[in-house]
Amino acid sequence: MSRAPLALTLGDPAGVGPELSLKAWRALRDEDLCFVVHGDPAPLMAAAQLLDLPRPELVSGPDEAQRVFSNFLPVIALEACQREAENAVRSIEAAVDAAKSGAASAVVTNPVSKSRLYEIGFAFPGHTEFVAHLTADLPMNGARGPVMMLSGGGLRTALVTIHTPLMAAIQSLTPEGVAHTARVVSDALKRDFGLARPRLAMAGLNPHAGENGALGHEELDILAPALEQLRSEGMTISGPLPPDTMFHEDARAAYDAAICLYHDQGLIPVKTLDFHGGVNITLGLPIIRTSPDHGTAFDIAGQGVARPDSLIAALRQADAMVQSRETAA
Structure with a gap:
Protein backbone atom coordinates (compact mmCIF):
# COMPACT_ATOMS: atom_id res chain seq x y z
CA MET A 1 0.00 0.00 0.00
CA SER A 2 1.54 3.30 -1.10
CA ARG A 3 -0.58 5.73 0.93
CA ALA A 4 0.39 6.61 4.48
CA PRO A 5 -1.28 4.78 7.38
CA LEU A 6 -4.33 6.13 9.15
CA ALA A 7 -3.55 7.66 12.56
CA LEU A 8 -5.81 6.17 15.26
CA THR A 9 -6.09 7.88 18.63
CA LEU A 10 -6.27 5.91 21.85
CA GLY A 11 -9.38 7.65 23.18
CA ASP A 12 -9.91 7.60 26.92
CA PRO A 13 -7.54 4.87 28.15
CA ALA A 14 -10.13 3.69 30.69
CA GLY A 15 -12.81 3.30 28.01
CA VAL A 16 -13.27 0.77 25.24
CA GLY A 17 -10.83 2.45 22.84
CA PRO A 18 -7.86 0.13 23.52
CA GLU A 19 -10.03 -2.98 23.16
CA LEU A 20 -11.74 -1.72 20.01
CA SER A 21 -8.39 -0.80 18.44
CA LEU A 22 -7.19 -4.39 18.74
CA LYS A 23 -10.48 -5.86 17.55
CA ALA A 24 -10.46 -3.54 14.55
CA TRP A 25 -6.87 -4.54 13.76
CA ARG A 26 -7.87 -8.23 13.92
CA ALA A 27 -10.73 -7.58 11.48
CA LEU A 28 -8.75 -5.39 9.05
CA ARG A 29 -5.22 -6.80 9.16
CA ASP A 30 -5.61 -8.51 5.78
CA GLU A 31 -7.32 -5.59 4.02
CA ASP A 32 -5.58 -2.99 1.88
CA LEU A 33 -5.34 -0.40 4.61
CA CYS A 34 -3.10 0.23 7.59
CA PHE A 35 -3.51 2.19 10.79
CA VAL A 36 -1.23 3.01 13.68
CA VAL A 37 -2.25 3.99 17.21
CA HIS A 38 -0.70 7.09 18.76
CA GLY A 39 -0.72 6.85 22.54
CA ASP A 40 0.36 5.19 25.77
CA PRO A 41 1.03 1.51 24.94
CA ALA A 42 0.11 0.20 28.42
CA PRO A 43 -3.72 0.10 27.97
CA LEU A 44 -3.25 -1.60 24.59
CA MET A 45 -0.96 -4.23 26.08
CA ALA A 46 -3.54 -4.95 28.78
CA ALA A 47 -6.31 -5.20 26.19
CA ALA A 48 -4.23 -7.60 24.08
CA GLN A 49 -3.81 -9.88 27.07
CA LEU A 50 -7.54 -9.70 27.82
CA LEU A 51 -8.42 -10.62 24.23
CA ASP A 52 -5.63 -13.20 23.81
CA LEU A 53 -4.21 -11.27 20.85
CA PRO A 54 -0.58 -10.54 19.97
CA ARG A 55 1.00 -7.72 21.92
CA PRO A 56 1.06 -4.48 19.92
CA GLU A 57 4.37 -3.59 18.29
CA LEU A 58 6.07 -0.28 19.05
CA VAL A 59 7.11 1.47 15.84
CA SER A 60 8.87 4.72 15.03
CA GLY A 61 7.02 5.78 11.88
CA PRO A 62 4.64 4.97 9.02
CA ASP A 63 6.96 2.72 7.01
CA GLU A 64 7.58 0.46 9.99
CA ALA A 65 3.86 0.45 10.80
CA GLN A 66 3.04 -0.86 7.34
CA ARG A 67 5.67 -3.60 7.62
CA VAL A 68 4.29 -5.02 10.87
CA PHE A 69 0.55 -4.40 10.37
CA SER A 70 -0.37 -7.86 9.11
CA ASN A 71 1.11 -9.44 12.25
CA PHE A 72 0.86 -6.80 14.99
CA LEU A 73 -1.07 -3.65 15.83
CA PRO A 74 1.51 -0.86 15.39
CA VAL A 75 1.79 1.79 18.10
CA ILE A 76 3.73 5.04 18.15
CA ALA A 77 4.30 5.37 21.88
CA LEU A 78 3.60 8.56 23.80
CA GLU A 79 4.79 9.05 27.35
CA ALA A 80 1.96 8.45 29.80
CA CYS A 81 0.51 11.40 31.71
CA GLN A 82 -0.80 11.20 35.25
CA ARG A 83 -4.42 11.82 34.25
CA GLU A 84 -6.17 9.70 31.64
CA ALA A 85 -7.84 12.71 30.03
CA GLU A 86 -4.40 14.24 29.42
CA ASN A 87 -3.36 11.03 27.65
CA ALA A 88 -6.44 11.31 25.45
CA VAL A 89 -5.65 14.92 24.48
CA ARG A 90 -2.00 14.15 23.70
CA SER A 91 -3.07 11.25 21.50
CA ILE A 92 -5.36 13.52 19.48
CA GLU A 93 -2.63 16.14 19.10
CA ALA A 94 -0.09 13.53 17.96
CA ALA A 95 -2.46 11.97 15.43
CA VAL A 96 -3.40 15.35 13.97
CA ASP A 97 0.27 16.36 13.77
CA ALA A 98 0.97 13.14 11.85
CA ALA A 99 -1.79 13.96 9.37
CA LYS A 100 -0.58 17.55 8.98
CA SER A 101 2.96 16.39 8.23
CA GLY A 102 1.87 13.69 5.79
CA ALA A 103 3.02 10.83 8.04
CA ALA A 104 -0.65 9.81 8.31
CA SER A 105 -3.25 9.92 5.55
CA ALA A 106 -6.18 10.65 7.91
CA VAL A 107 -7.16 10.71 11.58
CA VAL A 108 -9.60 8.31 13.21
CA THR A 109 -10.48 9.09 16.83
CA ASN A 110 -11.51 6.65 19.52
CA PRO A 111 -14.13 7.88 22.04
CA VAL A 112 -13.25 10.34 24.81
CA SER A 113 -15.12 11.39 27.92
CA LYS A 114 -16.07 15.05 27.57
CA SER A 115 -16.71 15.41 31.31
CA ARG A 116 -13.19 14.17 32.09
CA LEU A 117 -11.72 16.52 29.50
CA TYR A 118 -13.56 19.46 31.03
CA GLU A 119 -12.08 18.57 34.42
CA ILE A 120 -8.57 19.25 33.09
CA GLY A 121 -9.57 22.56 31.50
CA PHE A 122 -10.28 21.34 27.96
CA ALA A 123 -11.64 24.43 26.20
CA PHE A 124 -13.59 22.83 23.33
CA PRO A 125 -17.08 21.25 23.21
CA GLY A 126 -15.65 18.03 21.75
CA HIS A 127 -13.41 16.32 19.23
CA THR A 128 -14.94 18.11 16.25
CA GLU A 129 -14.09 21.60 17.40
CA PHE A 130 -10.67 20.60 18.80
CA VAL A 131 -9.51 19.00 15.54
CA ALA A 132 -10.73 22.07 13.67
CA HIS A 133 -8.66 24.26 16.01
CA LEU A 134 -5.55 22.12 15.51
CA THR A 135 -5.84 22.36 11.72
CA ALA A 136 -6.81 26.04 11.46
CA ASP A 137 -3.31 26.92 10.22
CA LEU A 138 -3.61 24.72 7.12
CA PRO A 139 -5.06 25.95 3.80
CA MET A 140 -8.51 24.65 2.93
CA LEU A 285 -11.25 20.23 7.39
CA PRO A 286 -7.92 20.28 5.55
CA ILE A 287 -7.38 16.75 6.89
CA ILE A 288 -9.77 13.79 7.03
CA ARG A 289 -11.21 12.84 10.40
CA THR A 290 -13.70 10.11 11.24
CA SER A 291 -14.80 8.49 14.48
CA PRO A 292 -17.04 5.71 15.78
CA ASP A 293 -20.48 7.00 16.64
CA HIS A 294 -20.54 5.97 20.30
CA GLY A 295 -18.98 6.87 23.61
CA THR A 296 -16.38 5.47 25.97
CA ALA A 297 -18.69 2.77 27.42
CA PHE A 298 -16.94 2.80 30.80
CA ASP A 299 -19.54 0.34 32.09
CA ILE A 300 -18.29 -2.49 29.85
CA ALA A 301 -14.64 -1.46 29.40
CA GLY A 302 -12.17 -4.21 30.27
CA GLN A 303 -14.69 -7.01 29.82
CA GLY A 304 -13.84 -7.90 26.22
CA VAL A 305 -17.46 -7.52 25.04
CA ALA A 306 -17.41 -4.15 23.23
CA ARG A 307 -18.42 -4.34 19.56
CA PRO A 308 -15.91 -2.86 17.08
CA ASP A 309 -18.41 -2.38 14.22
CA SER A 310 -18.44 1.41 14.36
CA LEU A 311 -14.65 1.78 14.63
CA ILE A 312 -14.16 -0.64 11.73
CA ALA A 313 -16.63 1.39 9.67
CA ALA A 314 -14.86 4.63 10.65
CA LEU A 315 -11.48 3.26 9.56
CA ARG A 316 -12.87 2.04 6.25
CA GLN A 317 -14.66 5.34 5.70
CA ALA A 318 -11.49 7.34 6.36
CA ASP A 319 -9.53 5.18 3.94
CA ALA A 320 -12.22 5.57 1.26
CA MET A 321 -12.14 9.35 1.72
CA VAL A 322 -8.35 9.36 1.35
CA GLN A 323 -8.69 7.54 -1.94
CA SER A 324 -11.41 9.93 -3.10
CA ARG A 325 -9.18 12.95 -2.40
CA GLU A 326 -6.30 11.26 -4.24
CA THR A 327 -8.54 10.63 -7.24
CA ALA A 328 -9.79 14.22 -7.26
CA ALA A 329 -6.28 15.70 -6.98
Whole structure:
Protein backbone atom coordinates (compact mmCIF):
# COMPACT_ATOMS: atom_id res chain seq x y z
CA MET A 1 0.00 0.00 0.00
CA SER A 2 1.54 3.30 -1.10
CA ARG A 3 -0.58 5.73 0.93
CA ALA A 4 0.39 6.61 4.48
CA PRO A 5 -1.28 4.78 7.38
CA LEU A 6 -4.33 6.13 9.15
CA ALA A 7 -3.55 7.66 12.56
CA LEU A 8 -5.81 6.17 15.26
CA THR A 9 -6.09 7.88 18.63
CA LEU A 10 -6.27 5.91 21.85
CA GLY A 11 -9.38 7.65 23.18
CA ASP A 12 -9.91 7.60 26.92
CA PRO A 13 -7.54 4.87 28.15
CA ALA A 14 -10.13 3.69 30.69
CA GLY A 15 -12.81 3.30 28.01
CA VAL A 16 -13.27 0.77 25.24
CA GLY A 17 -10.83 2.45 22.84
CA PRO A 18 -7.86 0.13 23.52
CA GLU A 19 -10.03 -2.98 23.16
CA LEU A 20 -11.74 -1.72 20.01
CA SER A 21 -8.39 -0.80 18.44
CA LEU A 22 -7.19 -4.39 18.74
CA LYS A 23 -10.48 -5.86 17.55
CA ALA A 24 -10.46 -3.54 14.55
CA TRP A 25 -6.87 -4.54 13.76
CA ARG A 26 -7.87 -8.23 13.92
CA ALA A 27 -10.73 -7.58 11.48
CA LEU A 28 -8.75 -5.39 9.05
CA ARG A 29 -5.22 -6.80 9.16
CA ASP A 30 -5.61 -8.51 5.78
CA GLU A 31 -7.32 -5.59 4.02
CA ASP A 32 -5.58 -2.99 1.88
CA LEU A 33 -5.34 -0.40 4.61
CA CYS A 34 -3.10 0.23 7.59
CA PHE A 35 -3.51 2.19 10.79
CA VAL A 36 -1.23 3.01 13.68
CA VAL A 37 -2.25 3.99 17.21
CA HIS A 38 -0.70 7.09 18.76
CA GLY A 39 -0.72 6.85 22.54
CA ASP A 40 0.36 5.19 25.77
CA PRO A 41 1.03 1.51 24.94
CA ALA A 42 0.11 0.20 28.42
CA PRO A 43 -3.72 0.10 27.97
CA LEU A 44 -3.25 -1.60 24.59
CA MET A 45 -0.96 -4.23 26.08
CA ALA A 46 -3.54 -4.95 28.78
CA ALA A 47 -6.31 -5.20 26.19
CA ALA A 48 -4.23 -7.60 24.08
CA GLN A 49 -3.81 -9.88 27.07
CA LEU A 50 -7.54 -9.70 27.82
CA LEU A 51 -8.42 -10.62 24.23
CA ASP A 52 -5.63 -13.20 23.81
CA LEU A 53 -4.21 -11.27 20.85
CA PRO A 54 -0.58 -10.54 19.97
CA ARG A 55 1.00 -7.72 21.92
CA PRO A 56 1.06 -4.48 19.92
CA GLU A 57 4.37 -3.59 18.29
CA LEU A 58 6.07 -0.28 19.05
CA VAL A 59 7.11 1.47 15.84
CA SER A 60 8.87 4.72 15.03
CA GLY A 61 7.02 5.78 11.88
CA PRO A 62 4.64 4.97 9.02
CA ASP A 63 6.96 2.72 7.01
CA GLU A 64 7.58 0.46 9.99
CA ALA A 65 3.86 0.45 10.80
CA GLN A 66 3.04 -0.86 7.34
CA ARG A 67 5.67 -3.60 7.62
CA VAL A 68 4.29 -5.02 10.87
CA PHE A 69 0.55 -4.40 10.37
CA SER A 70 -0.37 -7.86 9.11
CA ASN A 71 1.11 -9.44 12.25
CA PHE A 72 0.86 -6.80 14.99
CA LEU A 73 -1.07 -3.65 15.83
CA PRO A 74 1.51 -0.86 15.39
CA VAL A 75 1.79 1.79 18.10
CA ILE A 76 3.73 5.04 18.15
CA ALA A 77 4.30 5.37 21.88
CA LEU A 78 3.60 8.56 23.80
CA GLU A 79 4.79 9.05 27.35
CA ALA A 80 1.96 8.45 29.80
CA CYS A 81 0.51 11.40 31.71
CA GLN A 82 -0.80 11.20 35.25
CA ARG A 83 -4.42 11.82 34.25
CA GLU A 84 -6.17 9.70 31.64
CA ALA A 85 -7.84 12.71 30.03
CA GLU A 86 -4.40 14.24 29.42
CA ASN A 87 -3.36 11.03 27.65
CA ALA A 88 -6.44 11.31 25.45
CA VAL A 89 -5.65 14.92 24.48
CA ARG A 90 -2.00 14.15 23.70
CA SER A 91 -3.07 11.25 21.50
CA ILE A 92 -5.36 13.52 19.48
CA GLU A 93 -2.63 16.14 19.10
CA ALA A 94 -0.09 13.53 17.96
CA ALA A 95 -2.46 11.97 15.43
CA VAL A 96 -3.40 15.35 13.97
CA ASP A 97 0.27 16.36 13.77
CA ALA A 98 0.97 13.14 11.85
CA ALA A 99 -1.79 13.96 9.37
CA LYS A 100 -0.58 17.55 8.98
CA SER A 101 2.96 16.39 8.23
CA GLY A 102 1.87 13.69 5.79
CA ALA A 103 3.02 10.83 8.04
CA ALA A 104 -0.65 9.81 8.31
CA SER A 105 -3.25 9.92 5.55
CA ALA A 106 -6.18 10.65 7.91
CA VAL A 107 -7.16 10.71 11.58
CA VAL A 108 -9.60 8.31 13.21
CA THR A 109 -10.48 9.09 16.83
CA ASN A 110 -11.51 6.65 19.52
CA PRO A 111 -14.13 7.88 22.04
CA VAL A 112 -13.25 10.34 24.81
CA SER A 113 -15.12 11.39 27.92
CA LYS A 114 -16.07 15.05 27.57
CA SER A 115 -16.71 15.41 31.31
CA ARG A 116 -13.19 14.17 32.09
CA LEU A 117 -11.72 16.52 29.50
CA TYR A 118 -13.56 19.46 31.03
CA GLU A 119 -12.08 18.57 34.42
CA ILE A 120 -8.57 19.25 33.09
CA GLY A 121 -9.57 22.56 31.50
CA PHE A 122 -10.28 21.34 27.96
CA ALA A 123 -11.64 24.43 26.20
CA PHE A 124 -13.59 22.83 23.33
CA PRO A 125 -17.08 21.25 23.21
CA GLY A 126 -15.65 18.03 21.75
CA HIS A 127 -13.41 16.32 19.23
CA THR A 128 -14.94 18.11 16.25
CA GLU A 129 -14.09 21.60 17.40
CA PHE A 130 -10.67 20.60 18.80
CA VAL A 131 -9.51 19.00 15.54
CA ALA A 132 -10.73 22.07 13.67
CA HIS A 133 -8.66 24.26 16.01
CA LEU A 134 -5.55 22.12 15.51
CA THR A 135 -5.84 22.36 11.72
CA ALA A 136 -6.81 26.04 11.46
CA ASP A 137 -3.31 26.92 10.22
CA LEU A 138 -3.61 24.72 7.12
CA PRO A 139 -5.06 25.95 3.80
CA MET A 140 -8.51 24.65 2.93
CA ASN A 141 -9.82 23.49 -0.45
CA GLY A 142 -13.52 24.37 -0.35
CA ALA A 143 -15.77 25.76 2.37
CA ARG A 144 -14.22 25.39 5.82
CA GLY A 145 -16.08 23.68 8.66
CA PRO A 146 -16.16 22.04 11.00
CA VAL A 147 -19.46 20.36 10.23
CA MET A 148 -20.40 17.10 11.90
CA MET A 149 -21.90 14.47 9.61
CA LEU A 150 -23.21 11.08 10.67
CA SER A 151 -23.29 8.19 8.24
CA GLY A 152 -24.93 4.80 8.62
CA GLY A 153 -27.63 2.60 7.21
CA GLY A 154 -27.48 4.35 3.84
CA LEU A 155 -28.16 7.78 5.37
CA ARG A 156 -25.93 10.83 5.83
CA THR A 157 -27.05 13.64 8.14
CA ALA A 158 -25.08 16.87 8.66
CA LEU A 159 -25.66 19.22 11.60
CA VAL A 160 -26.03 23.00 11.54
CA THR A 161 -25.62 23.09 15.34
CA ILE A 162 -23.73 20.40 17.24
CA HIS A 163 -23.26 20.16 21.00
CA THR A 164 -25.60 23.01 21.83
CA PRO A 165 -28.60 22.97 24.20
CA LEU A 166 -31.78 22.76 22.15
CA MET A 167 -33.14 26.19 23.07
CA ALA A 168 -29.80 27.85 22.30
CA ALA A 169 -29.48 25.87 19.06
CA ILE A 170 -32.81 27.17 17.80
CA GLN A 171 -31.98 30.73 18.80
CA SER A 172 -28.63 30.55 17.01
CA LEU A 173 -30.05 29.59 13.60
CA THR A 174 -29.49 32.17 10.87
CA PRO A 175 -29.85 32.05 7.08
CA GLU A 176 -26.10 32.60 6.76
CA GLY A 177 -25.23 29.80 9.17
CA VAL A 178 -27.59 27.33 7.54
CA ALA A 179 -26.29 28.19 4.07
CA HIS A 180 -22.67 27.87 5.14
CA THR A 181 -23.29 24.39 6.55
CA ALA A 182 -24.85 23.31 3.25
CA ARG A 183 -21.86 24.67 1.31
CA VAL A 184 -19.42 22.73 3.50
CA VAL A 185 -21.44 19.55 3.00
CA SER A 186 -21.74 20.02 -0.75
CA ASP A 187 -18.01 20.68 -1.18
CA ALA A 188 -17.12 17.69 1.00
CA LEU A 189 -19.41 15.33 -0.88
CA LYS A 190 -17.63 16.30 -4.09
CA ARG A 191 -14.10 16.16 -2.66
CA ASP A 192 -14.34 13.28 -0.17
CA PHE A 193 -17.13 11.12 -1.57
CA GLY A 194 -16.72 11.53 -5.31
CA LEU A 195 -20.20 12.92 -5.96
CA ALA A 196 -20.03 15.31 -8.92
CA ARG A 197 -23.41 16.94 -8.22
CA PRO A 198 -24.58 16.25 -4.67
CA ARG A 199 -28.28 16.33 -3.86
CA LEU A 200 -29.06 17.83 -0.46
CA ALA A 201 -32.28 17.92 1.57
CA MET A 202 -33.00 20.53 4.24
CA ALA A 203 -34.96 19.44 7.30
CA GLY A 204 -37.54 21.78 8.73
CA LEU A 205 -37.52 22.77 12.38
CA ASN A 206 -41.19 22.75 13.30
CA PRO A 207 -43.91 20.09 12.95
CA HIS A 208 -44.90 19.71 9.29
CA ALA A 209 -42.03 22.10 8.44
CA GLY A 210 -44.08 24.96 9.89
CA GLU A 211 -47.24 24.54 7.78
CA ASN A 212 -46.49 27.82 5.96
CA GLY A 213 -46.18 29.73 9.22
CA ALA A 214 -49.11 28.18 11.08
CA LEU A 215 -46.79 26.06 13.27
CA GLY A 216 -43.73 28.30 13.42
CA HIS A 217 -41.94 30.91 11.35
CA GLU A 218 -38.35 29.61 11.25
CA GLU A 219 -38.93 27.87 7.92
CA LEU A 220 -40.10 31.15 6.36
CA ASP A 221 -37.71 33.53 8.10
CA ILE A 222 -34.50 31.46 8.22
CA LEU A 223 -34.61 28.39 6.00
CA ALA A 224 -36.35 29.84 2.94
CA PRO A 225 -33.80 32.66 2.45
CA ALA A 226 -30.94 30.18 2.90
CA LEU A 227 -32.43 27.80 0.34
CA GLU A 228 -33.05 30.59 -2.13
CA GLN A 229 -29.42 31.71 -1.88
CA LEU A 230 -28.07 28.18 -2.24
CA ARG A 231 -30.20 27.45 -5.29
CA SER A 232 -29.06 30.71 -6.87
CA GLU A 233 -25.51 29.37 -6.49
CA GLY A 234 -26.45 26.25 -8.44
CA MET A 235 -26.85 23.85 -5.54
CA THR A 236 -29.38 21.01 -5.79
CA ILE A 237 -31.22 21.18 -2.47
CA SER A 238 -34.80 20.41 -1.50
CA GLY A 239 -36.78 21.54 1.52
CA PRO A 240 -37.55 22.52 4.06
CA LEU A 241 -38.96 19.02 4.52
CA PRO A 242 -41.06 17.74 7.44
CA PRO A 243 -38.57 15.90 9.66
CA ASP A 244 -41.05 13.11 10.45
CA THR A 245 -41.35 12.03 6.80
CA MET A 246 -37.93 12.66 5.23
CA PHE A 247 -36.03 9.68 6.61
CA HIS A 248 -38.04 6.68 5.38
CA GLU A 249 -36.51 4.51 2.66
CA ASP A 250 -38.19 6.06 -0.38
CA ALA A 251 -37.49 9.61 0.82
CA ARG A 252 -33.80 8.86 1.46
CA ALA A 253 -33.37 7.77 -2.16
CA ALA A 254 -33.97 11.36 -3.30
CA TYR A 255 -30.92 12.92 -1.62
CA ASP A 256 -27.26 12.23 -0.78
CA ALA A 257 -27.22 14.03 2.56
CA ALA A 258 -29.73 15.70 4.85
CA ILE A 259 -29.01 19.05 6.50
CA CYS A 260 -30.37 18.84 10.05
CA LEU A 261 -30.73 21.79 12.37
CA TYR A 262 -29.85 20.33 15.76
CA HIS A 263 -28.05 17.35 17.26
CA ASP A 264 -30.79 14.80 17.85
CA GLN A 265 -32.63 15.60 14.62
CA GLY A 266 -29.65 14.20 12.73
CA LEU A 267 -28.42 11.49 15.09
CA ILE A 268 -31.69 9.71 15.89
CA PRO A 269 -32.42 8.51 12.33
CA VAL A 270 -28.83 7.33 11.71
CA LYS A 271 -28.63 5.48 15.02
CA THR A 272 -32.04 3.94 14.41
CA LEU A 273 -30.93 2.63 11.01
CA ASP A 274 -27.46 1.44 12.08
CA PHE A 275 -26.89 1.72 15.80
CA HIS A 276 -23.70 -0.36 15.88
CA GLY A 277 -22.10 0.73 12.61
CA GLY A 278 -22.64 4.49 12.38
CA VAL A 279 -19.69 6.78 11.66
CA ASN A 280 -19.06 10.36 12.76
CA ILE A 281 -17.28 12.37 10.02
CA THR A 282 -15.95 15.91 10.38
CA LEU A 283 -16.46 17.82 7.12
CA GLY A 284 -14.71 20.97 6.00
CA LEU A 285 -11.25 20.23 7.39
CA PRO A 286 -7.92 20.28 5.55
CA ILE A 287 -7.38 16.75 6.89
CA ILE A 288 -9.77 13.79 7.03
CA ARG A 289 -11.21 12.84 10.40
CA THR A 290 -13.70 10.11 11.24
CA SER A 291 -14.80 8.49 14.48
CA PRO A 292 -17.04 5.71 15.78
CA ASP A 293 -20.48 7.00 16.64
CA HIS A 294 -20.54 5.97 20.30
CA GLY A 295 -18.98 6.87 23.61
CA THR A 296 -16.38 5.47 25.97
CA ALA A 297 -18.69 2.77 27.42
CA PHE A 298 -16.94 2.80 30.80
CA ASP A 299 -19.54 0.34 32.09
CA ILE A 300 -18.29 -2.49 29.85
CA ALA A 301 -14.64 -1.46 29.40
CA GLY A 302 -12.17 -4.21 30.27
CA GLN A 303 -14.69 -7.01 29.82
CA GLY A 304 -13.84 -7.90 26.22
CA VAL A 305 -17.46 -7.52 25.04
CA ALA A 306 -17.41 -4.15 23.23
CA ARG A 307 -18.42 -4.34 19.56
CA PRO A 308 -15.91 -2.86 17.08
CA ASP A 309 -18.41 -2.38 14.22
CA SER A 310 -18.44 1.41 14.36
CA LEU A 311 -14.65 1.78 14.63
CA ILE A 312 -14.16 -0.64 11.73
CA ALA A 313 -16.63 1.39 9.67
CA ALA A 314 -14.86 4.63 10.65
CA LEU A 315 -11.48 3.26 9.56
CA ARG A 316 -12.87 2.04 6.25
CA GLN A 317 -14.66 5.34 5.70
CA ALA A 318 -11.49 7.34 6.36
CA ASP A 319 -9.53 5.18 3.94
CA ALA A 320 -12.22 5.57 1.26
CA MET A 321 -12.14 9.35 1.72
CA VAL A 322 -8.35 9.36 1.35
CA GLN A 323 -8.69 7.54 -1.94
CA SER A 324 -11.41 9.93 -3.10
CA ARG A 325 -9.18 12.95 -2.40
CA GLU A 326 -6.30 11.26 -4.24
CA THR A 327 -8.54 10.63 -7.24
CA ALA A 328 -9.79 14.22 -7.26
CA ALA A 329 -6.28 15.70 -6.98
